[in-house]
Every structure is written in C-alpha cells, then in structure tokens.
Amino acid sequence: MITRKELIKKYLEFFQSKNHQVIPSASLVPANDPTVLFTTAGMHPLVPFLIGQKHPLGKRLCGIQKCIRTTDIDEVGDETHHTFFEMLGNWSLGDYWKKEAVEFSFEFLTEVLKIPKEKISVTCFKGDKDAPKDEESEKTWKSLGIKKIKFLGKEDNWWGPAGETGPCGPDTEMFIKDKSGKEVEIWNDVFMQYHKTKDGKFEPLKQKNVDTGMGVERTLAILNNLDDNYQTEVWKPIIEEIELYCGKKYKGNEKPMRIIADHVKAAVFLIADGVEPSNTGRGYVLRRLMRRAIIKLGNLKGKKNVYGFGSDLLIPIVDSIYSIYQDYKELKENKQRILGVIRAEGEKFDKTVNNGLNFFDKLTKNKKNISGKDAFLLYQSYGFPIELTQELAEENKVKIDIKEYEQELKKHQELSRSASAGIFKSGLADHSDKTIRLHTATHLLNEALRKVLGEEVKQRGSNITPERLRFDFNFPRKLTDKEIKEVETLVNKKIKEGLEIKRNEMELKDAMTSGAQAEFGMKYPDRVSVYSIGNFSKEICTGPHVKNTKEIGKFKIIKEESSAAGIRRIKAVVE
Numbered sequence: 001m002i003t004r005k006e007l008i009k010k011y012l013e014f015f016q017s018k019n020h021q022v023i024p025s026a027s028l029v030p031a032n033d034p035t036v037l038f039t040t041a042g043m044h045p046l047v048p049f050l051i052g053q054k055h056p057l058g059k060r061l062c063g064i065q066k067c068i069r070t071t072d073i074d075e076v077g078d079e080t081h082h083t084f085f086e087m088l089g090n091w092s093l094g095d096y097w098k099k100e101a102v103e104f105s106f107e108f109l110t111e112v113l114k115i116p117k118e119k120i121s122v123t124c125f126k127g128d129k130d131a132p133k134d135e136e137s138e139k140t141w142k143s144l145g146i147k148k149i150k151f152l153g154k155e156d157n158w159w160g161p162a163g164e165t166g167p168c169g170p171d172t173e174m175f176i177k178d179k180s181g182k183e184v185e186i187w188n189d190v191f192m193q194y195h196k197t198k199d200g201k202f203e204p205l206k207q208k209n210v211d212t213g214m215g216v217e218r219t220l221a222i223l224n225n226l227d228d229n230y231q232t233e234v235w236k237p238i239i240e241e242i243e244l245y246c247g248k249k250y251k252g253n254e255k256p257m258r259i260i261a262d263h264v265k266a267a268v269f270l271i272a273d274g275v276e277p278s279n280t281g282r283g284y285v286l287r288r289l290m291r292r293a294i295i296k297l298g299n300l301k302g303k304k305n306v307y308g309f310g311s312d313l314l315i316p317i318v319d320s321i322y323s324i325y326q327d328y329k330e331l332k333e334n335k336q337r338i339l340g341v342i343r344a345e346g347e348k349f350d351k352t353v354n355n356g357l358n359f360f361d362k363l364t365k366n367k368k369n370i371s372g373k374d375a376f377l378l379y380q381s382y383g384f385p386i387e388l389t390q391e392l393a394e395e396n397k398v399k400i401d402i403k404e405y406e407q408e409l410k411k412h413q414e415l416s417r418s419a420s421a422g423i424f425k426s427g428l429a430d431h432s433d434k435t436i437r438l439h440t441a442t443h444l445l446n447e448a449l450r451k452v453l454g455e456e457v458k459q460r461g462s463n464i465t466p467e468r469l470r471f472d473f474n475f476p477r478k479l480t481d482k483e484i485k486e487v488e489t490l491v492n493k494k495i496k497e498g499l500e501i502k503r504n505e506m507e508l509k510d511a512m513t514s515g516a517q518a519e520f521g522m523k524y525p526d527r528v529s530v531y532s533i534g535n536f537s538k539e540i541c542t543g544p545h546v547k548n549t550k551e552i553g554k555f556k557i558i559k560e561e562s563s564a565a566g567i568r569r570i571k572a573v574v575e
Helices: 004-017 044-050 098-112 135-143 216-223 236-246 254-272 281-301 315-324 329-333 335-364 372-382 386-395 402-423 433-453 481-496 508-513
Strands: 021-023 060-068 084-093 120-125 149-152 166-177 183-196 202-215 459-464 469-474 501-507 527-533 537-540 555-564 567-574
Touching (some): 004 021, 004 084, 004 216, 044 202, 084 216, 084 254, 098 120, 202 216, 236 254, 236 315, 254 281, 254 329, 254 335, 281 335, 315 335, 335 372, 372 402, 386 402, 433 459, 433 481, 433 527, 433 555, 481 555, 501 508
Parallel strands (some): 021 060
Antiparallel strands (some): 060 084, 120 166, 166 183, 459 469, 469 567, 555 567
C-alpha cells in the first residue's frame, strides 16, 4: 500500500536528484490570468516562464499543484472523474527535451514505483500536415525496451493551444494495465515545440518546453490495485463519514456518495483560496458544487422534499477532508471562514428551496402538466435538480415534459461550453500591451492604497483583462469619494514621473525583509522575482511589466465596491 504522502515524496525527491527545484502549489485562483477561471494544470502558474521569462529557480522545476476542472463536472460520479485533484509535474523551460523527459518518466515508473516495464504501453503523435511524426519519443521508448507503442492523431496525442493561439505540441502518454486488464493512463509528457498563429500556422518555438502531468488520485488507485479512485486514502475517509452520517453503505450508493465527496472537497479548497458563492464566474461554480452536494446528501439521508435541509448539512464531512490534507496551510488558517461560508450558503439555499417550492405550487395549481421550460427554470433559478422536480410531480400527480426539459438543458450546456471556450480565446494567457500596462498599474494602485488608507492594506487578489483591472484588498468599510480621488491622483502622479521598473531575483526571506509586498495567503518559491517601481513600489511578482511608468497611460478608477466581508474591490482602466 503506497500512500499519498509517500507518492509525493518519492516523486519530488526523484526529480530533485535530477537537478529540479521544487515549486509550491499555486492558488486555485490564477494570479493575473483572465483566460481561465481556475488553475486547471501545473503549467498555469508557469505561463510567463513558458513563454520566455527567466524563472528565479532555473530551467528545471517540479512540484505538486492543486487543480480544479469544471469541464467534466457532469461526469463526476464514476470511478475516475474529479472536480478537485492534485497533479504531480516536472518542467523543462528550454532545457532538456524529449529523450531526457521520456527517460525520466521510464526510470521513475520502473525503478522508483517498481512497475514492470511489460505492464507499460505508450502512445505517440502520428504526424499530420502541421507537424511530423514524433520519431524521437518513439526511438527513446524502443531503446528502453517498451514494445507496445501506438501512434494517434491530434485528438489524442497533442496538447493545446489553450485558446486560438499560443504554445502547443505533441505528447506521449503512458498507460498501465489495472487488475481487470484495462489500460489506464498514468502519465503524460507534453512537448511544447510550436506556436499556433492566428492564421492557423504552426511555427517552431524559440524556447521549447517540457510539461508533464501525473494525477495523484489515479496513480494511487493504480499502484494500490484498485479500480475505483474513491477507495483510495484521499477519498475513503470522506466516503466513510458520508456512510456514517446517512446510515447507508457505499456499495449501492456509489454515484451520489462520490458526487458529495467530490463537491464538498472542491468547495473546501475553493473557499480556502478566497472564492465566495455568487451567481457569476468562480462563485457560481462554488455555489453549484455546494447546492448539488446538499441535494444529494439530503436525499441519501432521507430528507424528502428538501424542506429544511439545514445549514449544517455539509459540516460533518469537512473534518474528514482536513484529516487527509494536513500539509495545506491554507486549509488550517481558513477553517473558521470555510465553515462560516458553508453554513451561510446552506441557510441561503434553504430559503431558495422554499421559494422554489412556492413556485412549484403556483406552476401546478389546477394543472396536470409542467412544461420542460418551467422544469428547467426550477433547476436554473432555484437549484432544483430534475430528480427533485420529478419526485414532487409524482407526489402531486403531475406530468413533466422531460423531452423539452432535456432540450433546454442541452441549450444551456452548449452556451456554458461556449462561454468557457471564450475564456480561453486569448491563448495560454493574455500578455498583450494593454494587459501589461494594467498589470503594472496594479502595483501602483496597491502602494497608493497603502499610502492613503494605511499600511495594514494587503492585496487579496487581482484579475486583469485587456479591458480593465480588478484589485481586491482588505479594508473594513466603503472608501469615501475623497479617498478614491486621492488614490487615483497618486497613481497618475507616479505615472507622469516616468519611474523605471526594475526586476531583481532574490531569496524569498531577503525579499520579505527588504520590504517587498506579497499577496496575502500566496505561496512563493524560495527564490523570487521582485519588481521595483522607482522608490515608490516594491512587490514580489512574476511579471510582465512595462519598462517605464509613462507607458501606462492615464489611470481611472471606475468602481469601488464590496467583494466579501472585510474585502473591498476596485475596478480601473488605463486610457
């Protein structure tokens, strides 16, 4: 039996022996990257370095990254899909290439994890009009004694770009036979060697990168000879708590229990990283996860009709998550806030459900049918899954137009997918001239807020699109018009002064003692980049920035509002 802790330790120690530096897991909320809602892979925090910026820790990196993926949210409930998961990865930023990457993967699998090479099969890119067959990977695998090599096209063995343009390239995937004889993917080595242009051409990259990914949950299941990820130690304590709470066994209730375990775990980690339930963006995903878990848990516990589901329904499950992930400081430090958000959302959902029940009563008064559109409205506006609406309809001897409901749901899902795809339209990350100007402006804004409101002000998050910047900071009240004007004036004063922006690399402890500002709760590697704007601002940051503040343009605050309890938000533009 290999544990999560052992797997992570073995992986990081192996790559450290190959001259890789360990980087910490970044937040689930991407820093200064408007192209994604969440950190979905280990490469997201490395975007500036994948496109050429020098990393303070060098060209060889490794780490474990917590991730959230919502594209498969409807698939959760089977043995292998998860919303929250951990990804082990190693990266070469313009250093080693295919031969070394494949050799590292093979050595770790066979010598460290002791997997017989006879059990390993691989796939490689077969080549097409855009890129040739990946013969280098094939040659390396053959030299290592791997006989089962399959060649597949872009749909299977090609990564990216994340949007319409950007870095991309072939990959080679590794598979292991599980106890049933089924081949399960255990690892993927991606070779970023091309840049896809707007006109669809694939141009060779100046800096070629290796980006690999090994999912902790799936790997633990394979190594422990399990065909159900939810029976591994990273899920079992949660499942057992649900069994105890509901008085029912996992066997026979696998799907709802998996959904509850998955959604509550994802919610806890999202709240720990500062996400609050809302009706848009990240907050909507969090709300959807929590409400779906409440419905499923309520049904399992036998609470019919959802009356008074109770604000504390998810609370007993939370401690079991803490028992698994004792190495994440953000969970410990934010426990009371996590419990408070879960409780408050439960109370809010109770009210919403009761409103939905009232709406259902109006819909069915003197009627024997519910249209699919109304059933979908119950789902979208009141959080009623179709199963609940069907249950209520059955009790009231009312029929639902399920076909029409499914058509409405399909339309909604297609719109959601289009919206998600739209998030990626800028590519791997938007580093246009406008976003770089706005990014530098956030540094000036951060320091201006500290000068006007007091040094206790700390950054709590930011988001930049080509249209505007959004900056969150701790402050107990609404800013006055005078304070907003003072901040705006100070930022513009520093822009006009034409201050130079300089970047220095230093040890994290030296950066902190030098007075460099750091985002609250953010994890940083031992060596960091510090950007100084004249003598006005000094911050730990990955960049990129303009060279002189005169390049920014005129700064204008367009909105100041509450983001969460004790957190204010400023939206601003540059003209």
